[in-house]
Structures are given as C-alpha cells and as structure tokens.
Amino acid sequence: MMGSRQRKIILHTILLILGAIWIYPFIWMVSSSLKSNIEFFGSGLNLIPKIFHWENYARAWETAQFSKYFFNSVVITVATVVIVTVVCALTGYALGRVSFPGRKLAMVLITATMFIPKGYTIIPLFEIVRHLGLMNHLSGVILAESAGAHVLYILLFTSYFSTIPGELEDAASIDGCGFFQTFRKVMLPLATPVIATTAIMQFIWSWNDFLVPLVFTLNRPELRTLAVGMYSFIGEYQTDYTGMAAGATIALVPIMLVFIFMQRYFIEGIAGAVKQ
Amino acid sequence: MSEPLLSNQKPRVKLNTSKRRHRRYYWAYLFITPQFILFVGLTIFPIVMSYVYSFYQWSGIGPLENFIKWENYKELFHDTKFWHDFLHSLEYMVGQTVIVMPLALIMAILFNESKIKGKTFYRTLYFLPVVTSTAIIGIVMANIFGNKDALVNNLLQTFHIIKHPIHWLDNPTLAMTVMIIVGSWKFFGIVMIYWLAGLQSISADIYEAAKIDGANFFSTLWYITLPILKPISAVILLLTVVNGLHVFDLVKTLTDGGPYFSTETIDLFIYNYAFASDGIPRMGYASSAGILFGIFVFLLSIGIGWLIKKAGQDEKVKGKS
Incomplete structure (x- = not known):
C-alpha cells in the first residue's frame, strides 16, 4: 500500500490533468476569440495569440448584433425566472400548508404530466401564442418559456413549506397577519434556499434553451436569443471563425459565472431530481 | 399537511x-x-392538441379541416427515413448511457471516498459543461472537429497519432461517434451529481462496520455500495435514457443530421417536417411522429419504472432478513 500522502498527490495530478482536458474546449474557444483568422489555423496548439484581437468582440457585438441577442436573452431569462418562481412558490405554499378539497387531485395531476406520453407540444404552443397575438413580441417567447408543469420546483416548495411548524403561523396570526401577509412576511423569507434553487435552475434552463426561441423567432431576427443568434451567425458568416469564438464566449461566460457563484443551489436542485 | x-x-x-x-x-x-x-x-391543452393534430393533414396555416384518421400513422409505418432516424436516436441513447453511467459513477465514488482538498473546485470543473448552452457547444464542437485544420486534427497530428487530417463530420460512423462523445461530455456532470446524491445517502456507520470486519476498498464497493445504490441507479438510468432519446440542440447545430441524414434523430425529423421543410410544412405528420415516439419513450420508461420498483422491493426483503 502507498502512503496516504503519495496517494493524494497522484489523485490530485490525475484530477488536474483530466480537468484541464475536460475544459480545454472552453480554453480553446476563449483563446480563438482573441486570434486573427489567419492565426486561428496557423498557430497550431499555441493558446496565447501574438496580438490580442479585441476587434473580434466588437465585430460580434455590433456587426453581428450580439448586443441585441444579449439583451433579448437577458429579458426573456429574467422574466421567465420571475414568473416561474412566483407561480411555483404560491402553488407550493397552498399545497404544503392547506389541506383544501382537491389538493390530492392537484398533486396527482401535476405529477402525472411528468409521465403521460406527449407528442410534439411546441406546435400547439406556437398556435396558442399566435392566437394571443404575441408572435411579434418578446412576451410570446417568455410565455412559451414559462410553459411546462414545473413538477420539480413545485414539489421542492411543497415539501419545504410543509415542514415549517404550525406554531409560526399561529404566532403570525396572533400578531394580526392574514393569510397573504403570513406568506409574504414570514414564510417566504424562510424559503430563500428553495427560491434560490428554483431561480438558478430556471435561469440556466431559459438562458440555454434553443428549440423554443428558434421556432418562435424563425421569421423575426430581432427577437433572437444568443443561442439562436449564434446559429444564424454561422449561416451568414461561415468563415469568420474568430468572430464565432467571440460570439460563443459572449454567450457562455455569463452563464458560467452565474453557475460558479450560485452552484450550491443548482447542484442541490439537480440532486433533488433523483431524490424526489 | x-x-x-x-x-x-x-x-x-x-x-x-x-x-x-x-x-x-x-x-x-x-x-x-x-x-x-x-x-x-x-401544458394540458398542448398535450391534448398534439394528439388531435396527428389525425389531420394540416400545414399549420388556416383551419384544421382535413381529418384523415390514421393516414399519418400508416404513412409513418412505411416511411423508411422515420425508422432510420428512430435507430439513430436509439444508437445515440445507448452510446451516451453506456459511456456516462459507469464513468460518472467512478468519478462520484472518487469524490465521495477521498478526503481531498478542493473538492468543490474539481466538482465545478467537471460540472461546467452542463451549464453551457448545448446549441453553442454544438457550434464550437463543429469547428473543433469539423475543420480539417482545427483543434482535434492539429492535436492528433502534433502527437503523430495520425498523418493526415480526418474528416470527422463527413463520415457517418465518425459523425455519430463525435456526437455521442460530445453529448456524453456535456451530460456527464449531471449524472455524477445524481450518483453523488445516492452515495451520500449511505450512512458512514455502514462503512465503519465494514472496515472493522476487514473489508478492503473493492469488497466494500462490491458488497455494500453497489447493492445499496441499486434502486437509485434505476432512477438514474431512466433519466439518462429519456435525455438520450430527445437529442435536438446538439444534432441540429453539430451535424444538422448529416452526412446524408446518418445522424438525424427523431426530434430533428419532427422539427424538419413541422418548421423547416422546403415545401409546405406538414404539422399533422410531424405530430403523429411525435406521438408515436412519445409512446415508445413512455413504454420504455414503464419498463425501467418496473425495474425501479423491483430493485426497491429486493432491498426491503434483504433489510428484513
């Protein structure tokens, strides 16, 4: 047997080398975004460009309209996160704290949507948004992004609210708080961890989603999100490799930062999916 | 309550x-x-309508008038392209599942057992691909593999593994392999977290007892850890399988189904009929393909669900004895 110290050093070395290979595509992407188009091919494995070509970013941001895509992504993501979190918190509170008639049925219905076979639901979703007349507006994409039963979030909120002792609610009611005030002033602040988990998971989901914004912006380039904008960029400027890398960096770095700072909540949410 | x-x-x-x-x-x-x-x-309305549309011939424009009963389904059964794409979806799912499940378990055990410093750092590192946009990963990877002078060929040539650049995305088998590798890389972190959640539910006392009984690392793994993980592994299998069967973003941006439709999956098949066909969109036909595939995924999930139940019961029986 090896000494535990030696074993640790070996383990660290393996994990570091594997880790470097693991995220190498991202390193390559950032490095390419600062190269010239000639260097992109000519420089072999050299990661650091001779001159930093920041103009790749200017080109992506202005000429290729990534500024607009970025704005759309932010608006759609933030709005969806707010809608989904609020709606799920309200539902979870009602289900977790009040045994109203029909509560069991509601729970069954919500979980059932996870399992029943569905077809290609984006076609009817598209039709609904068209009938509401929201096709030419970001709100149409936001509505479509907010769709779904959000089973995991609801279950997280329900089980969290149901564990809060009833005495707390009684105390609030003695202090003169009504149902809504108790929820707003006492219960909601207690549920911060669940709110964080829901918000961060939905944030990452909406920011990265491709199919919904793709379908809803097929004929409306001005509504494109970063992922869809990136895809159309490839079609229009096929040989602008460094511009592609700059655009990809603009799209990926914000979400990576959000994850790095909020990862505890995100990972708890993912782990929650198997435990439920 | x-x-x-x-x-x-x-x-x-x-x-x-x-x-x-x-x-x-x-x-x-x-x-x-x-x-x-x-x-x-x-949610409910779109699910119901996805069934309704599948019985109509409908371009998506104008009212729903042309009710054709089972015609879409009949056509689908004779559509060789549908069945080819069906196989591609299965191929991708099996490839990704076989790669990701065991490797993610090994990594999770490594993280769980060893008391190394910087666990969070490593976890962040290996989890990072998960939070990135699949569509953008597809585009970046198309450049990494697709260009004959880009990263992968460069690397392999520098280390003299290959002499001439390989056209990774122009060959059907290689293109599917690349897609599976990239998809596995992207999904790995999630499955690792699933396994970790399972491992952390095992109490330290059991390991302590095993240690006292003189069990080494591998016998502990084989006789204690793996049997306890059985029920949760069925859940992880279910989640991995369903994820692998619905691949759209990656195939759309990495290969767009090419070369010669050899990597086209069902989700891309449906999308192309509904939204991207050169002629008139065939929403009804696309819907019927969605329903048929949805039912297939459902039946497969039931099968795995039965495994979950069985694994759970086995545990209970063992617990009593």
Whole structure:
C-alpha cells in the first residue's frame, strides 16, 4: 500500500490533468476569440495569440448584433425566472400548508404530466401564442418559456413549506397577519434556499434553451436569443471563425459565472431530481 | 399537511375555526390559480392538441379541416427515413448511457471516498459543461472537429497519432461517434451529481462496520455500495435514457443530421417536417411522429419504472432478513 500522502498527490495530478482536458474546449474557444483568422489555423496548439484581437468582440457585438441577442436573452431569462418562481412558490405554499378539497387531485395531476406520453407540444404552443397575438413580441417567447408543469420546483416548495411548524403561523396570526401577509412576511423569507434553487435552475434552463426561441423567432431576427443568434451567425458568416469564438464566449461566460457563484443551489436542485 | 393545532384553545375560538378554515381554502385556491391557468393553457391543452393534430393533414396555416384518421400513422409505418432516424436516436441513447453511467459513477465514488482538498473546485470543473448552452457547444464542437485544420486534427497530428487530417463530420460512423462523445461530455456532470446524491445517502456507520470486519476498498464497493445504490441507479438510468432519446440542440447545430441524414434523430425529423421543410410544412405528420415516439419513450420508461420498483422491493426483503 502507498502512503496516504503519495496517494493524494497522484489523485490530485490525475484530477488536474483530466480537468484541464475536460475544459480545454472552453480554453480553446476563449483563446480563438482573441486570434486573427489567419492565426486561428496557423498557430497550431499555441493558446496565447501574438496580438490580442479585441476587434473580434466588437465585430460580434455590433456587426453581428450580439448586443441585441444579449439583451433579448437577458429579458426573456429574467422574466421567465420571475414568473416561474412566483407561480411555483404560491402553488407550493397552498399545497404544503392547506389541506383544501382537491389538493390530492392537484398533486396527482401535476405529477402525472411528468409521465403521460406527449407528442410534439411546441406546435400547439406556437398556435396558442399566435392566437394571443404575441408572435411579434418578446412576451410570446417568455410565455412559451414559462410553459411546462414545473413538477420539480413545485414539489421542492411543497415539501419545504410543509415542514415549517404550525406554531409560526399561529404566532403570525396572533400578531394580526392574514393569510397573504403570513406568506409574504414570514414564510417566504424562510424559503430563500428553495427560491434560490428554483431561480438558478430556471435561469440556466431559459438562458440555454434553443428549440423554443428558434421556432418562435424563425421569421423575426430581432427577437433572437444568443443561442439562436449564434446559429444564424454561422449561416451568414461561415468563415469568420474568430468572430464565432467571440460570439460563443459572449454567450457562455455569463452563464458560467452565474453557475460558479450560485452552484450550491443548482447542484442541490439537480440532486433533488433523483431524490424526489 | 395538518391544519395548525387549535384543539388546546378556548371553545369560543373553536366556533370560528370552520369559518377560518374556509377562508384558508379560498386563499389556497387563489394561490394555485396562476399555476392552474398556466397548467391548463400551456401544458394540458398542448398535450391534448398534439394528439388531435396527428389525425389531420394540416400545414399549420388556416383551419384544421382535413381529418384523415390514421393516414399519418400508416404513412409513418412505411416511411423508411422515420425508422432510420428512430435507430439513430436509439444508437445515440445507448452510446451516451453506456459511456456516462459507469464513468460518472467512478468519478462520484472518487469524490465521495477521498478526503481531498478542493473538492468543490474539481466538482465545478467537471460540472461546467452542463451549464453551457448545448446549441453553442454544438457550434464550437463543429469547428473543433469539423475543420480539417482545427483543434482535434492539429492535436492528433502534433502527437503523430495520425498523418493526415480526418474528416470527422463527413463520415457517418465518425459523425455519430463525435456526437455521442460530445453529448456524453456535456451530460456527464449531471449524472455524477445524481450518483453523488445516492452515495451520500449511505450512512458512514455502514462503512465503519465494514472496515472493522476487514473489508478492503473493492469488497466494500462490491458488497455494500453497489447493492445499496441499486434502486437509485434505476432512477438514474431512466433519466439518462429519456435525455438520450430527445437529442435536438446538439444534432441540429453539430451535424444538422448529416452526412446524408446518418445522424438525424427523431426530434430533428419532427422539427424538419413541422418548421423547416422546403415545401409546405406538414404539422399533422410531424405530430403523429411525435406521438408515436412519445409512446415508445413512455413504454420504455414503464419498463425501467418496473425495474425501479423491483430493485426497491429486493432491498426491503434483504433489510428484513
């Protein structure tokens, strides 16, 4: 047997080398975004460009309209996160704290949507948004992004609210708080961890989603999100490799930062999916 | 889900409890109303309509008039492209599952067992691909593999593994392999977290007892860890399989189904008929393909669900003996 110290050093070395290979595509992407188009091919494995070509970013941001895509992504993501979190918190509170008639049925219905076979639901979703007349507006994409039963979030909120002792609610009611005030002033602040988990998971989901914004912006380039904008960029400027890398960096770095700072909540949410 | 306890309060209050309870009910209904509207309008209705559309010939424009009963399904059964794409979806799913499940378990055990410093750092590193946009990964990877002078060929040539650049995405087998590798890389972190959640539910006492009994690392793994993980591994299998069967973003951006439709999956097949066909869109036909595939995924999930149940019962029997 090896000494535990030696074993640790070996383990660290393996994990570091594997880790470097693991995220190498991202390193390559950032490095390419600062190269010239000639260097992109000519420089072999050299990661650091001779001159930093920041103009790749200017080109992506202005000429290729990534500024607009970025704005759309932010608006759609933030709005969806707010809608989904609020709606799920309200539902979870009602289900977790009040045994109203029909509560069991509601729970069954919500979980059932996870399992029943569905077809290609984006076609009817598209039709609904068209009938509401929201096709030419970001709100149409936001509505479509907010769709779904959000089973995991609801279950997280329900089980969290149901564990809060009833005495707390009684105390609030003695202090003169009504149902809504108790929820707003006492219960909601207690549920911060669940709110964080829901918000961060939905944030990452909406920011990265491709199919919904793709379908809803097929004929409306001005509504494109970063992922869809990136895809159309490839079609229009096929040989602008460094511009592609700059655009990809603009799209990926914000979400990576959000994850790095909020990862505890995100990972708890993912782990929650198997435990439920 | 109990009502707040009021039984130890004075009778006068008790008289009001019924009224108070009803007021709570109204509030509860009010609270679930937004969810109810979203649920009915944007979940139930689309699910129902996805079935309805599949019985119509419909371009997506104008009213739903041309009811053709089972014609879409009949055509689908004779559509060789549908069955080819069906196989591609299966191929991708099996490839990704076989790669990701065991490797992610090994990594999770490594993270769980060893008391190394910087665990969070490593976890972040290996989890990073998960949070990135699949569509953008597809585009970046198309450049990494696709260009004959780009990263992968460069690397392999520098280390003299290959002499001439390989056209990774121009060969059907290689293109599917690249897609599976990239998809596995992207999904790996999630499965690792699933396994970790399972491992952390095993109490330290069991390991302590095994140690006292003189069990080494591998016998502990084989006789203790893996059997305990059996029920949760079935859940992870289910999640991995369903994820692998619905691959769209990656195939659309990495290969767009090429070369010669050899990597086209069902989700891309449906999308192309519904939204990207060169002629008139065939929403009805696309819907029927969606239903057929949805039912297939459902039946497969039931099969795995049965495994979950069985694994759970085995555990209970063992626990009693």
